[in-house]
Structures are given as structure tokens and as C-alpha cells.
Amino acid sequence: MKGWTPALADHYAQRVTTLADCWKVTRQDGTVLAFTSHERDLTVDGVTYQASTSFTPSEANSSAELAVDTMELKSWLEGAGITAPDIEAGLYDGAMVENFEVDYTAVEIDGVATGGGDSSFTTDADIDGVTGWQVRWLTGANAGATSEVSSAGSGTVTLAGALAESVQAGDTFRILKGRNIKLTGFLGNPRWTSEGEVIYEVRSLAQKLQQVIGNKTQPTCVNRLGDEWCGVDLDGLQEAGAVETVHGRTAFSDTTQTQSAGYFAGGLVEFTTGNNAGYQRQVRTFDGERFELLAPFPFPFAAGDQYQARPDCFKRLIEDCRDTFDNVINFRGAPYLPGTDTLYDYPDPPIS
Secondary structure, eight states, rough: OOOOOOHHHHHHHHSSSOOEEEEEOOOOOOOOOEEEESSSSSEEETEEEEEOOSSSEOOBBBBSSSSSSSEEEEEHHHHOOOHHHHHHTTTTTEEEEEEEEEEEOOOOOEEEEEEOSSEEEEEESSOTTOOOEEEEEOSTTTOOOOEEEEETTTTOOOOOOOSSSSOOOTTTTEEEOOOOOEEEEEEEEEEOOOOOOEEEEEGGGGGGGGSSSSOOOOOOOOTTTTTTTTTOOSGGGOOOEOOOOEEESSEEOOTTTOTTTTTTTTOOOEEESSSSTTTTTEEEEEEEEEEEEESSSSSSTTTOOEEEOOOOOOOOOIIIIIITTGGGOOOOOOOOSSOOOGHHHHHHHHOO
């Protein structure tokens, strides 16, 4: 949706404004949390933004170039509904963040069309003062389409441009005054303060431009273990076990494991029972009995907690693809392609 509208621009031009800051966090599992600096909850585009003072941003570092804009986002856990176990489980890593301002005295109007054409429609909704706003169609042949309101009054809304299809009686719409979009991006890794706050770095969408798209030529395999190109059956690699000895939240031992030392290094452990059921962590090292993890689990282990462990692949042609997984036919690396060192290689001078 286009955020800026003529009506919102006129509001910013006034000597006194009624603006509220809004934050929307969408986790990768689909969970949405929304907050506003206003004293009361606001509904913006169908999402309720909770009035909260425990969710505050820092100043934004932005530019007109393609550099990544950044901002820090601070939260008191109890007030924002964000829990420490969810953070430690990585549920907020990479979450989408939207930050914008709205006029809290006039945010949006929902209504139903009673008739119309492709450039105007009638409605029983209260549409006084919505000139310069934006209308979006929620249902009907124009669902998803947006148009600017050219004029409105006496139950009739005239649009600045023609729609693809004529408006029919019963089509539902939402008229929005607009929003000033300040930053859209992703949450980075959290850090904790001694006061019990969690601070996330918000990185703008330009962060995506820093990522490599497509496969690069490299000595090791570009596949991920078990993906469609690799073809290895991950279910067949799962090893079940139970915790015997606890070593904090980052290590535990299980003497019933039969795999050799290093087999699970780089792999994953997922608990199926206990407080950590459903959570998984990457294995740092495995010595045949003891699992050392890269990051702590959200909750302490208990003897008897059951888990599933699977190895990872270090993507080497001989040691991994051939000897461990017998999957050379699907190897997608170039271990014998001459590298940059070849450019500087030269024969040794003869010894006289």
C-alpha cells in the first residue's frame, strides 16, 4: 500500500499535528506484534496496535544511498509481550519490522458500497472529510486495488482514477488517511542489558542487497544437506536419545550414543519432551557422549528429556559426500577447479 497521501501531507503542513508512532513486528512463524506510542490502542489497516511505553526506538541512521539504514529497538520484556524464551529460541531473528506515523484522530474507515461504477461509488458509511485519502477494496472484482479519493460527500466517493472493474453493491472497502513510512527492515541478533531490557538492531530492506543471490563456484558443495538437490533422507539420519547428565543449558551427555566423536558436529539437536520440546540448536562439538551446543536452550535440561539428533555435512567431496553419505552423484562443488593461487604459481628455479 502506498503510505503517503495528499490528506496526510496537508496534516504535516499544519502548525499542530496529532501523530502517533506505530511499530509492527511480524515473526517468521507468522505471529504479529504491534505497538503504538499513542495513549490508547489504535487500529491501523485492520491491525490493533497496543499502547505501550516499553517498546522504544533509538534515532535512525539513514541515507539516500543504497547503504543499509539502521536503528536500535529497545523493549522491556514484561510490557511488550516479548518473552525471554522466545528470544533465546530465535523466534524474533529475521522478523520483519515496519515503523510509521499516522494521524491518530483519523486513521481509517471501513464500509460497504451500495452501488457505483469504475470511477465512483456510493455508500452509507460516514465519508465526510476523506478527500485526499486512499481507498482499498477488500472484496469484489477490485479486491486489493487502491485509488486516491478525489472528492467525497453526500454518500458518494469520486476516485482520482478509474478502476479496472465497476464497483458492485456489497463490495467492501477501507479508506485510509495514510501513513508516513519511516523504516521497513529486519531484526538482527539481540543483546541484553543489566536492567532487563533486550535491544535489537533493525536493518533496512537494503540489507537484502548485501546478500549473494544464486550459487557461486566453490570447492565445496553448494547444496544443503537433505534439500532437493542433495537428496539425502534426513529422517534416516535421526538418532534418538535421552539426557543423562546436564551441563548447564549449552551441554548435556548421553552415554547410550553409538556414533563416533565428531559425527554430530555442526548438526542439530531437537528436544521432543521436557520444557524445551520443539526447540532446536546447532551442535558445536560431539565427543561420542557429550553434546556441546552453539547457543543455550531457552529452559534448563532435565535428566530423561528425550531428543532427536542428526549430523550435518561439511560439504567435502571425499570425506563427506563419498565416505559418509555415499552421495557423490549429487555433489555440486568444484574441488579441482584451479583457484587464484594458480595465477601466482611459477616453477622453482633450477638448483645449480
